[in-house]
Amino acid sequence: MRKILLVLVILLIAFSLQAEVLFTGNVTAEGSVGLPYTETAFKANSGILEFDFDLSAYKGNLSFQLTADVTLDGVKDASKDNSYFFPNFKRGYLSISELYLDYFYNAFSIRVGRQLVSWGAADFLTVTNIICPEDFTSLFGDDFYDFRLGIDTVKFSYNGDNTILDFYWTPLFTRTALPLEEGNPIKRILVPETISVGGTSINVKDFTSDDIASPSLSFNSAEYGARFSRYQSFVDYSFYAFYGYENYPMMTYTLSDNTLSIKGGYSKTVMFGADASVPMGDKTIRFETAYFPIRPYQTSAQSQLLYSTKSYEEHRALEALAGIDFMGDVWTLSGQYYASYVFGDVSKLDRKAFDNKATLSISRTFNGDEFEISLSTIIGLNVLDTVFNPVIKYRITDNLLLILSGRIMNPGPKEKGEYGKYKELSSIAFSGVFTY
């Protein structure tokens, strides 16, 4: 309600200024069914109708931006008898990605309100891009908006000649969106009904968003970020700094009457990062790195229950990525290699000290950009689990786009891995997007 009131107030201001107003949006209808070899074979596991819109108003040095969407789940109404494998998890709701006022004077600007911020040079993978919390409620999406949540922040900028300097002060904490709503298929995988500890099967108590505590509103809980970017002929480079909360809440596991209870809470992290993009002939080479002098890492449920360890341990960590892009007339190719290393004793952590993965994306357009086929893959090199995302796009008109896509996750030969654990959610999706 507060959000809606805020929208109305700012809209009123914008229109009272007789601003230049731009309005655009999409209506997206998407349905997906499980692939034949999965538990959801031929059953609908999503049926979503989404209205998203973008309202911009400009008046002199002042501008206003609202980006929001309303999502409805059509399968929910059609499956009241629960005949579908997954009951529906997405309810009709308004979600505001961005809502801010921006004022600039010469090279200086201030932006206040909810904003989406993208840092770094990586695609799909996260190295320095930790300022906005992630949205884990769905596995696939097209835009940055689908995977990130806007932060309620104040941004001060200096925009010089080929130089950008941004400072962020985020007094209001934004929680990461976790797939904890009833019926979200991802929840079934992340929060199973039972787990095995030391060979004993233990029931898991239902875990909801209410079980995660957010930091209280205080000066000490504010987050801070800074970015310095410079764009030059031979190289573009940026430096980043962040002090705030880790994206994932740290989970505390407690056992009582053979039932496992989970509680979550957020912990602070510190990051210094840098990226660079170097054009080399018909290719661009990208680098990105982040050093964390303090980063909380989740301890495993087993170590918490057997050895009474804390929910997390703080470690130093280093992440790095190298990528190469080729953009031809009709072909686009992109490859990346990512590695992360956690320093110190990691025996009680829920991850290995060294992790690495690679991505590859290929796309080709036909007949202008009327028809496009693409394939994006991620390979977890530690356990060889994979994600394949083949997509076919056909643009009927400038306003109407049809998309057929596969979402295929495969576990590694010995372990499921970060991506392989979602194998049962492998599906084929069909969607239509109408742009207005």
Next chain:
Amino acid sequence: MKKFSLLMFLLICCSLTLFAEPTAYEIMKMSKELPAPTAVSEKAKLTIHSKKGKDRVRNVIMMSKDYGDVEKSVIVFTSPKDVAGVGYLMFNYTEEADGSQKPSDNWLYMPAMKKTRRIASSGSDSENSFMGTDFTYGDMDDRALSKDDFTLLGSEIVDGVECYKIKCESHDRKEKDPDRISYISKSDYTFRKCEYYDRQGTLHRVLTCYGIKEIDGYLITTGMRMDNVQSGTYSFYELSDIKVNSNEVEDGIFNVAVLERRAIR
């Protein structure tokens, strides 16, 4: 008598020099060196006609400024809605005296990803399609004379205008269209038409220029049509709201921050 003969000989020589046709190279040089504004702001409508007969229209705002050693340009899509806000920033460097040219600097801002990407540049890039049209980036560029050899083939009337017909043969025979026949107006040296031939010597594309207007003392081509005779597609490129040397084209607009702030719309 001897003095008279010498005078007659000198007069004939002078007349021949005065009335002799310029060489192909001189014609191309005069066409290339027509006065051009330092800064231009314009709106462009790009119409792409597919083989199936469908038309797709893209509207963009274009601003450019020539700094002598570099020409800076910014292009921002205003429609269709799915690409509105996508922006290109390009720095094209002037050819050196020895014919060498520093590769261009290119950035692409994608609103959907909230990110500016560095785009590579190379010789082959100039042969890539310009925004999905039948034009290439090279067609939109000011091609260096040192890249071609020129032969004057004669004269021909193009759209009622008498033109020089000049064969342009690229030194780089690996280009997609290494040979061109250009038609340059005899009266004002404006570019009127161009036929592009592929590596097999087959006609590939035909460019026709129209709507040549004098704006603030400069001859500006406001319309171009490129027919791809091999694929059966064609594209229109029409300019409007052309402002030359306008204060609107400030030095400060040629940077990434302007794309990210969506200040051009």
